Amino acid sequence: MAGLPSYLRPGAPRPELPGLEAVFGRPPFVLADFVGRALAFLRGREAAGTGFRFQEAACLPCTWKCVDESLFGVDLILLAYTGRYPFAKGLMGGFFNRAALGAAVQHGPINLDFGGGHVGYQPGPGGGSFGRVRRPQQGHDSTDCGYLTALLAPFVQAYRQAGRDIRLHSPDGDKVVVSLPEEYLRPESSGRGVRLLVDLDALTAGPVPPGLAEPEAGRSLFSVRPDFLDRLPGDEAGLFRSPRPRPIGLRLGAECFNIFDPRAELDQAGLPRPRLLQFMNSIVSDRQAPPGLAVSLVNAGLEHRRLVEAVREPDFEPCAFASFSGLFIDLYSEDLEAYANLFQPLSLLLKPAGRSRGLELGPEEIHQRFEDLKPVPPRRPLAQVLGFEPPADLAERFTFRPGFFREPEEPAGRA
Numbered sequence: 001m002a003g004l005p006s007y008l009r010p011g012a013p014r015p016e017l018p019g020l021e022a023v024f025g026r027p028p029f030v031l032a033d034f035v036g037r038a039l040a041f042l043r044g045r046e047a048a049g050t051g052f053r054f055q056e057a058a059c060l061p062c063t064w065k066c067v068d069e070s071l072f073g074v075d076l077i078l079l080a081y082t083g084r085y086p087f088a089k090g091l092m093g094g095f096f097n098r099a100a101l102g103a104a105v106q107h108g109p110i111n112l113d114f115g116g117g118h119v120g121y122q123p124g125p126g127g128g129s130f131g132r133v134r135r136p137q138q139g140h141d142s143t144d145c146g147y148l149t150a151l152l153a154p155f156v157q158a159y160r161q162a163g164r165d166i167r168l169h170s171p172d173g174d175k176v177v178v179s180l181p182e183e184y185l186r187p188e189s190s191g192r193g194v195r196l197l198v199d200l201d202a203l204t205a206g207p208v209p210p211g212l213a214e215p216e217a218g219r220s221l222f223s224v225r226p227d228f229l230d231r232l233p234g235d236e237a238g239l240f241r242s243p244r245p246r247p248i249g250l251r252l253g254a255e256c257f258n259i260f261d262p263r264a265e266l267d268q269a270g271l272p273r274p275r276l277l278q279f280m281n282s283i284v285s286d287r288q289a290p291p292g293l294a295v296s297l298v299n300a301g302l303e304h305r306r307l308v309e310a311v312r313e314p315d316f317e318p319c320a321f322a323s324f325s326g327l328f329i330d331l332y333s334e335d336l337e338a339y340a341n342l343f344q345p346l347s348l349l350l351k352p353a354g355r356s357r358g359l360e361l362g363p364e365e366i367h368q369r370f371e372d373l374k375p376v377p378p379r380r381p382l383a384q385v386l387g388f389e390p391p392a393d394l395a396e397r398f399t400f401r402p403g404f405f406r407e408p409e410e411p412a413g414r415a
């Protein structure tokens, strides 16, 4: 695979991340309710069975999340439930700040972490839309998470351009051929920052038989792999069995291409910074989730793995960690003139003091356990700390299911 960065070549290390169906198989929690259930879980028999000793007086509530003001309710909710100010272990974009860990364990021997990525959600028909939220000071909405959306934008643009440029047709009404512009075959021929390279083995079954069709200038023709057509949903394959070339569009699946920024910074292991650049092919081509949701979810999964690796280091063995990671879903309430958050859990790490490992649970296991728990009440009334009672209909306003969503509307003339 000439021209590919080493982190995209076959065999490069790639952590397993929970799939969208597993994560959104159940509706998210109202954040305050999730925190109440998390505290109930920590006091329960299963947590004690792992060797985790919950001592309220020794707990330091911590967050790792983006700096966005739409997430300030997370701090207030932790204050309401624990009676204490939370310690910040997060950076812009929802990255885990490894450098904050040493100080955090000096401040409290049991760290209660609530962290993850975030995404704006606007309720509405058709599952609502992700990636933007109301910004009252501006009088309009804007991207959320803005940092990840900006990082993602050139990748989405390159993918959608390729979807328009790569065309399929059938010269004889039977065999389907794909017409590929040179820039998707040879990265050095493209002048753009972000490069997209088609994986010829995954999409094609070799050059077209002689005499079947001639390529246009600057393009090459290949036979399409039959299993590519077989995998298309419904009658989509039928669209391409026509003499008129049609763009491949969103049917260009993650397995058929690589996408990368050749200027990306690499760490000592040759992995990109940020690590989520390794997953951009899946994020931009996901048909079940819009890119703004997929990018925050992938980043939260990767940053949780970084957190797990960090707390397992020998320096932190004497300390206990209860780390709840997931996705904060930000809604703006016009009635309250405030942000309210849902939380979709991804992972839980429960590491008792004196051990390097502990209990790890995935999204389905967290839901199964938490749904039957009676939430612990807050120590201070939520309405007093937040300034309002969390809206009673918050959970019902979230109607997304995998594949059921609308693309956000971009206001004309605004980024």
Ligand SMILES: [Zn+2]
Residues within 6 Å of the ligand: 066, 067, 068, 092, 093, 094, 118, 144, 145, 146, 147, 148
């Ligand atoms: Zn953000």
